[in-house]
Amino acid sequence: MNKKTLQDLNVKGKKVFCRVDFNVPMKNGKVTDDTRIKAALPTINYLTDQGAIVILASHLGRPKGQVVEELRLDAVASRLSELLGKDIVKTDAVYGSEVNEAISQLSDGDILLIENVRFEAGETNNDPELAQAFADMADYYVNDAFGAAHRAHASTAGVAEKLPAAAGYLMEKEIAVLGKALADPERPFTAIIGGAKVKDKINVIDNLLDKVDNLIIGGGLGYTFIKAQGHEIGKSLLEEDKIELAKEFMKKAEEKGVNFVLPVDAVVADDFSETANTKIVDIDQIPADWEALDIGPKSREKYSQIIAESKLVIWNGPMGVFELNAFAGGTREVAEALANTEAYTVIGGGDSAAAVEKFGFAEDMDHVSTGGGASLEFMEGKTLPGVDALNDK
Numbered sequence: 001m002n003k004k005t006l007q008d009l010n011v012k013g014k015k016v017f018c019r020v021d022f023n024v025p026m027k028n029g030k031v032t033d034d035t036r037i038k039a040a041l042p043t044i045n046y047l048t049d050q051g052a053i054v055i056l057a058s059h060l061g062r063p064k065g066q067v068v069e070e071l072r073l074d075a076v077a078s079r080l081s082e083l084l085g086k087d088i089v090k091t092d093a094v095y096g097s098e099v100n101e102a103i104s105q106l107s108d109g110d111i112l113l114i115e116n117v118r119f120e121a122g123e124t125n126n127d128p129e130l131a132q133a134f135a136d137m138a139d140y141y142v143n144d145a146f147g148a149a150h151r152a153h154a155s156t157a158g159v160a161e162k163l164p165a166a167a168g169y170l171m172e173k174e175i176a177v178l179g180k181a182l183a184d185p186e187r188p189f190t191a192i193i194g195g196a197k198v199k200d201k202i203n204v205i206d207n208l209l210d211k212v213d214n215l216i217i218g219g220g221l222g223y224t225f226i227k228a229q230g231h232e233i234g235k236s237l238l239e240e241d242k243i244e245l246a247k248e249f250m251k252k253a254e255e256k257g258v259n260f261v262l263p264v265d266a267v268v269a270d271d272f273s274e275t276a277n278t279k280i281v282d283i284d285q286i287p288a289d290w291e292a293l294d295i296g297p298k299s300r301e302k303y304s305q306i307i308a309e310s311k312l313v314i315w316n317g318p319m320g321v322f323e324l325n326a327f328a329g330g331t332r333e334v335a336e337a338l339a340n341t342e343a344y345t346v347i348g349g350g351d352s353a354a355a356v357e358k359f360g361f362a363e364d365m366d367h368v369s370t371g372g373g374a375s376l377e378f379m380e381g382k383t384l385p386g387v388d389a390l391n392d393k
């Protein structure tokens, strides 16, 4: 990465405004998955060890410029404090006199977390005045919020223009791993793309077809490709307006010599429910009134074989409706194959990260991205505004 990093800043005795992505799942006022908080600890610990005064900022959910009580960051502050093993200060305001007063009380090595930045409408509008209010709090800006790096907001992009701005460790690592994978991959390089819709994965499929040796398709989006091959898919997910595009992708794969891999069988159900009747059928035998909700055993074996023979695998999107046990098998087997392969394995965030966590394989992966949308946009080859705004080396 050609951007400044923590090593380029001398933060001792300085105030650092550090954007993190603490947009974590919550239930009944408690953090239910603290992965993103843990992932920011190396940067926070480095800054405090160096004797900086650390002002942390994050969004939580999409409160749309208003105060939403359930989206306050108090529970996040408690969890962070537990993980750090020390007290931190949390303000109820995003900026203004309460925050200034709190900052004035801090000593070197102290940490303050301001309130959910999206309580201010200026955050998502990238309002220069809000960006200036953030900049006025500190001497330096550090962005460690890879998960929000695809957003050009006041705390991810605007503020970076007003202070010396560098990437944190998590940001640096995410960009290094994903960047190396796409620019200089070990081969065979395999990408596995799943999830619900073709429309959400158009750009990523298009970009990856220029880079990979094998492109494996699973999940709901696969059935538009099966339809494009001329098979009937019953009530399975279909995007009628993407059939031509699916054909173009398969043609592009052939031209590029990419092994384009579609499911050869499926688990079909007579209802979208845990208690539905199910059966396994070959992909050209999906009954008219049934819906394919997972890849079948022959597909799982084929995918696992390709994964075993790869040197690098990137995975984004589940192979079936993994939230329901009856249709989780394909996603679980792909996760297991990734856990067992010698290949370098990269999980592209979002649902795939949730799936490897759910099935207990997260520790076996080489890199589980903390970004859902951000890693997808990176894999599409897009520039991330939160990275772009940082100072060049």
Ligand SMILES: Nc1ncnc2c1ncn2[C@@H]1O[C@H](COP(=O)(O)OP(=O)(O)OP(=O)(O)O)[C@@H](O)[C@H]1O
Binding pocket: 194, 195, 196, 197, 200, 218, 219, 220, 221, 237, 292, 293, 294, 316, 317, 318, 319, 320, 321, 322, 323, 349, 350, 351, 352, 372, 373
């Ligand atoms: N065959 C299928 N039929 C219907 N839904 C499916 C099928 N396969 C997967 N899904 C659903 O697709 C959803 C995930 O799709 P999505 O496109 O959001 O994936 P993702 O890109 O991993 O998510 P994220 O945006 O969080 O990274 C899951 O909720 C899953 O249940």
Ligand SMILES: O=C(O)[C@H](O)COP(=O)(O)O
Binding pocket: 021, 023, 061, 062, 147, 148, 151, 371, 372, 373, 374
């Ligand atoms: O969870 C995420 O993907 C990031 O925190 C970004 O959240 P957003 O999609 O609400 O901008």
